[in-house]
Amino acid sequence: MELIGLIIGNRNFFPSNLCIEARERLIKVLKEEGITAVILNSDETPYGTVETFDDAKKCAKLFAQNKEKMIGILVSLPNFGDERSVAESIRQSGLNLPVLIHAFQDNLVKLGASSRRDSFCGKISVCNNLFQFGIKYSLTSSHTVDPESEKFRIDFRRFVQTCRIVNGLKNVRFGQIGIRPANFATVRYSEKLLERHNITVEPLDLSEIIARANSINDNEIELKNKVLEIQDYVLTSSVPAKKIVQMAKLGVAIDRFVRENDLSGIAIQCWTSLQLNFGVMPCTLMSMLGNKLIPSACETDIPGLVGMYALSLASQSPSALLDWNNNYDENSDKSIVFHCSNIPKIFFGENAEMSYNSIIANAVGKDKSFGTVVGIMKPQKVTYCRVSTDEYQGRLKTYIGEGNMTNDKVKTFGGYGTINIPNFQELLKFICKNGFEHHVAVTSGEVSNALNEAFSNYFDYETYHHH
Numbered sequence: 001m002e003l004i005g006l007i008i009g010n011r012n013f014f015p016s017n018l019c020i021e022a023r024e025r026l027i028k029v030l031k032e033e034g035i036t037a038v039i040l041n042s043d044e045t046p047y048g049t050v051e052t053f054d055d056a057k058k059c060a061k062l063f064a065q066n067k068e069k070m071i072g073i074l075v076s077l078p079n080f081g082d083e084r085s086v087a088e089s090i091r092q093s094g095l096n097l098p099v100l101i102h103a104f105q106d107n108l109v110k111l112g113a114s115s116r117r118d119s120f121c122g123k124i125s126v127c128n129n130l131f132q133f134g135i136k137y138s139l140t141s142s143h144t145v146d147p148e149s150e151k152f153r154i155d156f157r158r159f160v161q162t163c164r165i166v167n168g169l170k171n172v173r174f175g176q177i178g179i180r181p182a183n184f185a186t187v188r189y190s191e192k193l194l195e196r197h198n199i200t201v202e203p204l205d206l207s208e209i210i211a212r213a214n215s216i217n218d219n220e221i222e223l224k225n226k227v228l229e230i231q232d233y234v235l236t237s238s239v240p241a242k243k244i245v246q247m248a249k250l251g252v253a254i255d256r257f258v259r260e261n262d263l264s265g266i267a268i269q270c271w272t273s274l275q276l277n278f279g280v281m282p283c284t285l286m287s288m289l290g291n292k293l294i295p296s297a298c299e300t301d302i303p304g305l306v307g308m309y310a311l312s313l314a315s316q317s318p319s320a321l322l323d324w325n326n327n328y329d330e331n332s333d334k335s336i337v338f339h340c341s342n343i344p345k346i347f348f349g350e351n352a353e354m355s356y357n358s359i360i361a362n363a364v365g366k367d368k369s370f371g372t373v374v375g376i377m378k379p380q381k382v383t384y385c386r387v388s389t390d391e392y393q394g395r396l397k398t399y400i401g402e403g404n405m406t407n408d409k410v411k412t413f414g415g416y417g418t419i420n421i422p423n424f425q426e427l428l429k430f431i432c433k434n435g436f437e438h439h440v441a442v443t444s445g446e447v448s449n450a451l452n453e454a455f456s457n458y459f460d461y462e463t464y465h466h467h
Contacts, residue, residue: 002160004030005063005073005097006039007089009081009126010049015115019047022078022104022147029147030074033156037074038066056085060092072098072163074156075137076147079104080122083129090135098166098458099137100159101126102152105144120144136458138162161314161450166458168313169306171198173262177254178206178269180300186437187301190389194302197396197459201302202261206269210278212253218245226251233288234345234373235353243280243370250278251285258294265289267297267305270342271357275364281357281371286342290318296342297321297439304439307385307398311443314450315383318344319443324431325416328408333424337440340372341415346444348375348415358413377417379407382442384421385451386431390462398455399430400448401466427466434464 006026010019023039030037040062042048045055063070073095075086090099103119110116120143130137140155180187191201216223226248230236236244258266266289268274268282275281286296295308298321308319320343328334340357352375361369382405387398403421410418419442421427430436448465456463 001034001036002071003038003066003069004035004160005066005070006030006037007059007073007075007086008039008047008049009075009077009083009086009122010047010051011080011082012046012051014079014117016047018078018104018117019049022076023048026074026076026147029153029156033153033160035160038062038070050085050089051082052085053088056088057092059089060094063089063093063095067093067095070095070097071167072100072159074100074102075126077103077119077122077126078117080118081126083122083125086126087129087133087135090130091133098159098163099130099135100140100156101137102140102147103144105146138453138457158450158453161447162453162458164313165310165450165454168264169197169199169310169459171200172264172309173200173202174302174305175257175261175263175266176201176203176300176302177209177257177266178273178300181269181271184299187299187304187439189303190391193389193391193394193396194306199306202263204257206273209250209253209257210274212256213249213278216249216252220252222252223248226255229288230284233291234284239354239370246278247280247282247285247371250280250282251288254282254285254289258289263294265295265297265305265309267300267302269300270298271360272364275360275368279368281340281360281369283340283342283357283372284354285371287344287373290320290342290344291346293318295319298339298342301437301439303387303389304437304441307387307441310387310451310454311383311385311441311447314447315443315445317444318346319441320344320347321439321441323438324428324440328418333422334406334408334418334420335424336410336412336416337377337419337442338412338414338416341374343373343377343415345373347377347417349378351375372414374414376409377405377415380405380444381446382419382444383447383451384440384442386436386440387461388436393462395460395462397434397462399427399436399464399466400451400455401427402446402448421466423467430464430466
């Protein structure tokens, strides 16, 4: 279970029963949301709250002891609270985690001295002090809100998603197998800019992964298990058995590379050297990794992989890398999205199967181009994201938004779907005018608000949130 640090702010000339009640209510709500609260015991400070510098030190020590498991901090104000002790609790802990500021609502019939909260005012003061301390924080959508309300629960779930993104992209490691295809200058990126944002790229020459795959003995248990895994994953009846074995050898080599280097995702030089020198497409293997929440990007698109990984962190679901590929007749809010493909099976439902890449087959022959996952993406709500390195500004930039995969069917090949995005033409203008790539990452569900908060607030990416 994930842990969230919980700070109950207090001022002792307000009624203490407000803090006692708030503590119980918040712990219960967090538990219902699948989160364990890390909070001072009621015998360590008055009512387990934070009001003095001594309280702050105790709270900071508790948080530091749980730093390996905590993903964020919730500050709650049952009354005005002491703004300095809240800020000191966070600073003294040494933790650099997302922080959500919550304030309880006053009741119009309980504004007397024995029952008033003044949390409305206290929240402004807490934020002011955090701003002075240089501590980044998030806010609930309403300035004050009851913690049991659905409005707060939605805010809190989004905050947890943001925490997962922020923590997941800290010191993350991605693998790049091979160089970018020569004709894909669009996926150039700055490894140094990514490193400055604590994103490390571990490269491996394509010849090395091929050599590692070729060295695998046909009788190895790991290879036999990989063959079975491939056959269980997707329909393979149209693919020669020897090609499944060849793919499995490559899959074992990639799995070992991922394990040995503690990688959270990979990007591959998926064509055409791999087909000419090894004889298969890696797409099914990439799809399988993505389905296990280890995203895998085409054409060594590492920034695209960053977007895929952020989406998966937020949604706790696989992500896919697609092309903005075709217009949909005269419908200006629709587009056909496509890849050859390495799309995770979850996007297709039960309709996916393995085939050959009919585009690559024109260059290398059908026999060397088996391994793609083909099918129609099922209708669902999705969030899309693109991350790019902007060398001219020295920063990362991104756009994010939400849309719907529809049930429209078209006559094409590979893995594809039709997406509907409100005001889509404006998004396309933004993409083209700002030099973004043709690749876009998508995941199931609506998590763009969490990405926006993580990228623009905690990471300072240049962020466009499309509406």
